[in-house]
Amino acid sequence: MLAEVKINPREKIFLTATRMFRETGFSATSMRNISKELGIEAASLYSHIQSKEEILREICFRLAAEFFEVLQTLENSEEGPEEKLKTLITAHIKVLTRDTNASAVFLNEWRHLSEPFHSRFMDMRQKYEHAFRSILKEGIRLGKFKAADEKFMALTILSALNWTHTWYSPEGKMSPEQISDQLYSIILNGIKN
Amino acid sequence: MLAEVKINPREKIFLTATRMFRETGFSATSMRNISKELGIEAASLYSHIQSKEEILREICFRLAAEFFEVLQTLENSEEGPEEKLKTLITAHIKVLTRDTNASAVFLNEWRHLSEPFHSRFMDMRQKYEHAFRSILKEGIRLGKFKAADEKFMALTILSALNWTHTWYSPEGKMSPEQISDQLYSIILNGIKN
DNA sequence: CCTACCGATCGGTAGG
DNA sequence: CCTACCGATCGGTAGG
Numbered sequence: 001m002l003a004e005v006k007i008n009p010r011e012k013i014f015l016t017a018t019r020m021f022r023e024t025g026f027s028a029t030s031m032r033n034i035s036k037e038l039g040i041e042a043a044s045l046y047s048h049i050q051s052k053e054e055i056l057r058e059i060c061f062r063l064a065a066e067f068f069e070v071l072q073t074l075e076n077s078e079e080g081p082e083e084k085l086k087t088l089i090t091a092h093i094k095v096l097t098r099d100t101n102a103s104a105v106f107l108n109e110w111r112h113l114s115e116p117f118h119s120r121f122m123d124m125r126q127k128y129e130h131a132f133r134s135i136l137k138e139g140i141r142l143g144k145f146k147a148a149d150e151k152f153m154a155l156t157i158l159s160a161l162n163w164t165h166t167w168y169s170p171e172g173k174m175s176p177e178q179i180s181d182q183l184y185s186i187i188l189n190g191i192k193n
Numbered sequence: 194m195l196a197e198v199k200i201n202p203r204e205k206i207f208l209t210a211t212r213m214f215r216e217t218g219f220s221a222t223s224m225r226n227i228s229k230e231l232g233i234e235a236a237s238l239y240s241h242i243q244s245k246e247e248i249l250r251e252i253c254f255r256l257a258a259e260f261f262e263v264l265q266t267l268e269n270s271e272e273g274p275e276e277k278l279k280t281l282i283t284a285h286i287k288v289l290t291r292d293t294n295a296s297a298v299f300l301n302e303w304r305h306l307s308e309p310f311h312s313r314f315m316d317m318r319q320k321y322e323h324a325f326r327s328i329l330k331e332g333i334r335l336g337k338f339k340a341a342d343e344k345f346m347a348l349t350i351l352s353a354l355n356w357t358h359t360w361y362s363p364e365g366k367m368s369p370e371q372i373s374d375q376l377y378s379i380i381l382n383g384i385k386n
Numbered sequence: 387c388c389t390a391c392c393g394a395t396c397g398g399t400a401g402g
Numbered sequence: 403c404c405t406a407c408c409g410a411t412c413g414g415t416a417g418g
Contacts, residue, residue: 009403027220028305031397043398044403052397108301112221148375152367156379159356160349167348174345182341186349190383202387224413236414237387245413 010048012038015101017055022104026056026112056109057117063106064124066095071131081139082192086184088135089161093180096165103165129154136191145191157187203241205231208294210248215297219249219305249302250310256299257317259288264324274332275385279377281328282354286373289358296358322347329384338384350380 016037020029031052035042049055070091074084096103110121133154139145145153164179174182209230213222224245228235242248263284267277289296303314326347332338338346357372367375 023304025218025220025304027218030395032395041404043405046398047403111216111218149367152372152375153379155356155360156353156376160353163348163352174342179345182345183349186346186383189385190379192382223411225411234388236389236416239414240387 013045013048014055014058018059018099018101018105021056021059021109022101026052026105026109053112053114056105056112059102059105060110060113060117060121063095063102064121067092067128068124070095071128074131074135081135081142081144082188084135085139085188086180088132089157089184089187090177090180092161093164093176093183096161097168097170097176097179100165100168107162107165129158132158139191143193146193148191153191160187206238206241207248207251211252211292211294211298214249214252214302215294219245219298219302246305246307249298249305252295252298253303253306253310253314256288256295257314260285260321261317263288264321267324267328274328274335274337275381277328278332278381279373281325282350282377282380283370283373285354286357286369286376289354290361290363290369290372293358293361300355300358322351325351332384336386339386341384346384350384353380 013034017029017034020034020037024033030042031045032042035045038045070088073091074087077084077087079087110125111118113121133150136145136150136153140147140150161183164183168174168176168179206227210222210227213227213230217226223235224238225235228238231238263281266284267280270277270280272280303318304311306314326343329338329343329346333340333343354376357376361367361369361372
């Protein structure tokens, strides 16, 4: 009962800050900007959060965790590389479109993380990229995908996926599933043997 | 003779600032950071430049102009949509890889432009995107490309191209031409009918 | 290119 | 959640 009282303002701060970080960038958004938007004084924010960076940290690592959950489900999968790729693309787009403000911050503002969080974040990013690459490598080995530089292919695919958050809208004409289906189709045609 | 003396320090400031804007972001890079890197006092920068934003403005609009030059050459072209697409992709990658620091700033920091530059920049961006779309539309009309949402296609293609600056290196194993050939091949296979 | 300095604003704390 | 405030730093100017 008592704990419940404190949950709401903290979440409100996070939602507002996330949107403002997306629009203006982490560094150019001040605590006073955020507090004004919420109709309170800047000092009052600190009853609910520890620091400005705590907000950035939570956003970045919450999304990173969601992306890693996707990898987990693939780990024991018996599917072929095409199916794995489709599963990964679908899940990736699902995470990215769920909260486009958070996605934009996750993709663009992580470099403002201080150590050791900055390094930790880059490690996770690297691991995710590698999981992507290993699916492509498997496909190449099995002769399903074109024999090309799979690092180049992985980066190209990921960049195409990671642009979705800039234009996706829940009210738009494409659902997350339709987006991933189309992307998968373009990508598979682009790389298949 | 006399003018020549002033050219060099200004360019040095621009090069250093561009690199630092890319690494740390425009807002988080202070004039004192830049001056320290150059071994001078912050106040001394203002003998060569007008303001911090002038640097950002020059980078963004210089690259924008280069991208528009590409469009110009295509305007009177008699090529078909596939050839036009290939020409555009090749030129786009050429511009992006020429100075990856400037490209990163151009792509990520333009939102810190103040008015009226911010609006002007977004207009140019929009126009470029439209030129891309009209090539795709022509390809669809002629039955060369798949009948899909060409806005979606254009954004997907551009995002794949616009990631190149993050990993391209002049010392790397792929030349700009090889990169654009590979990208064109993936993209064309992905969208052709 | 420097010293000296401006007003504004920053993230954050003390104490209630 | 507020008032009052901290030291640090910001972009930029005056004057040489």
